[in-house]
Amino acid sequence: MSEFHLTEDQQDCLQELINIAMGQASDQLARYLDTFVYLKVPSIESVAAVELIQTLSQQQNTMAVVSQGFFGYEGIRGEALLMYQEEDSGRIADLLGYEPDELSQDEQLIDISSILTTTFLNVFAGQIDNQMSYNAPKLLPSIQNSISEHLQQMTFNWDLALKVNINYQVTDYSFNCNMILLIPETAIINIKNVLDRILAEF
Amino acid sequence: MSPSVLICDDSNMARKQVLRSLPEQWRTSVQTASNGAEALTILRDNSVEVLFLDLTMPGIDGIGVLQGIQKLNLNCSVFVISADIQPEMQSKVKALGAKEFIRKPVKSDILITHLQQHGLL
Numbered sequence: 001m002s003e004f005h006l007t008e009d010q011q012d013c014l015q016e017l018i019n020i021a022m023g024q025a026s027d028q029l030a031r032y033l034d035t036f037v038y039l040k041v042p043s044i045e046s047v048a049a050v051e052l053i054q055t056l057s058q059q060q061n062t063m064a065v066v067s068q069g070f071f072g073y074e075g076i077r078g079e080a081l082l083m084y085q086e087e088d089s090g091r092i093a094d095l096l097g098y099e100p101d102e103l104s105q106d107e108q109l110i111d112i113s114s115i116l117t118t119t120f121l122n123v124f125a126g127q128i129d130n131q132m133s134y135n136a137p138k139l140l141p142s143i144q145n146s147i148s149e150h151l152q153q154m155t156f157n158w159d160l161a162l163k164v165n166i167n168y169q170v171t172d173y174s175f176n177c178n179m180i181l182l183i184p185e186t187a188i189i190n191i192k193n194v195l196d197r198i199l200a201e202f
Numbered sequence: 203m204s205p206s207v208l209i210c211d212d213s214n215m216a217r218k219q220v221l222r223s224l225p226e227q228w229r230t231s232v233q234t235a236s237n238g239a240e241a242l243t244i245l246r247d248n249s250v251e252v253l254f255l256d257l258t259m260p261g262i263d264g265i266g267v268l269q270g271i272q273k274l275n276l277n278c279s280v281f282v283i284s285a286d287i288q289p290e291m292q293s294k295v296k297a298l299g300a301k302e303f304i305r306k307p308v309k310s311d312i313l314i315t316h317l318q319q320h321g322l323l
Contacts, residue, residue: 009214016213019258020306023285036290039258041212127307202218 010195021123028119038169047161066113069135075186082113083178128194158182204228205251210241212259223310238262242270257284268298
C-alpha cells in the first residue's frame with residue numbers, strides 16, 4: 001500500500017491523465033451508441049490487494065464483471081475489471097438497442113467493456129509514452145465467489161488496485177460502472193516515475 | 203499590451219499546462235480559478251478579457267460558467283479546453299458563446315493559432 005502513496009502533485013497529475021483518457025473513452029462509447037454521454041469527474045482511489053478481495057466479495061448486487069489483461073513496455077501491465085451493477089442490466093440492454101437474437105446480453109457487455117477499457121488504456125498509455133496490447137476480454141461467471149477466485153488466479157502478483165469510479169449518464173439512461181485496474185508493483189513504480197517526469201517539466 | 207487572462211480548471215497541472223502554452227508576454231497577467239464558482243466571482247469583479255475554461259469540474263462546471271457569462275452579459279473571449287471531446291459537446295459550448303473548443307492536453311502551437319485566428323495576437 002505504501003508503495004503507492006502519492007504526493008498531492010502526483011495525485012493531481014494522475015487524475016488529469018485519467019480525465020483525458022476517460023474523455024476519449026466516453027467519446028468512443030457515445031459514437032458506438034450514437035448518443036451523448038454526460039461526463040462526471042471520475043473518482044480515483046487506491047486499494048490494497050487484500051482489502052479489494054474482501055470488498056468485492058461483499059458486493060451483493062454486482063451483476064457482471066468483464067476482465068481484460070493489458071501489457072505495455074517497462075513492466076507496465078495489469079488487469080482491468082469493469083463491474084456493472086444488477087439494477088443497470090436492463091438499461092444497458094435498452095441502450096445498446098440490439099435485437100434480442102442478435103447478440104446475447106453477455107456479448108453486449110463484453111463489447112461495451114472492451115471499447116471502454118482499450119480506449120481508456122490506449123490514451124492513458126499514450127500520455128505516459130507507452131503502448132498497450134490486450135488479452136481477449138472475458139465475462140466472469142456470475143457466481144458469488146467467482147471474482148475472488150479470478151483474482152487469486154492472476155498470473156502476476158498485483159499489489160494494488162487503482163479503482164476508478166466512472167458514472168456514465170446517457171441521455172435518458174444512466175448506468176454506473178466501476179473500472180478497477182489491478183497493477184503489480186513494478187508498474188506502480190514505473191507510473192510514479194513517469195508522473196514525476198511530467199511534473200518536473202512544469 | 204497583454205490582456206487580462208483567467209484560467210479555470212480543477213486540476214493544478216492542467217492550469218499550469220495552459221499557462222505554459224500561452225504567449226510569453228501574456229503570462230504575467232494571469233489569474234486562476236479551480237472551480238466554476240470561483241471563476242464567476244473573478245469574472246464578475248474584474249474585467250477579464252480572455253478565459254480558458256475546463257468543462258468537467260465539480261460544482262459549477264464549464265457549461266455553468268458559460269451560462270453565467272451570458273446572463274451577466276460579460277464581454278470576454280472564452281476558449282474551452284476540455285477532455286470531453288464529443289462533437290455534441292463541442293457544438294454546445296460554441297452555441298453558448300465559446301470562441302473555440304480545444305482538446306486536452308493543450309498544445310502551445312494550437313492555442314496560439316486559435317488566438318491569432320480570433321485577432322487576439
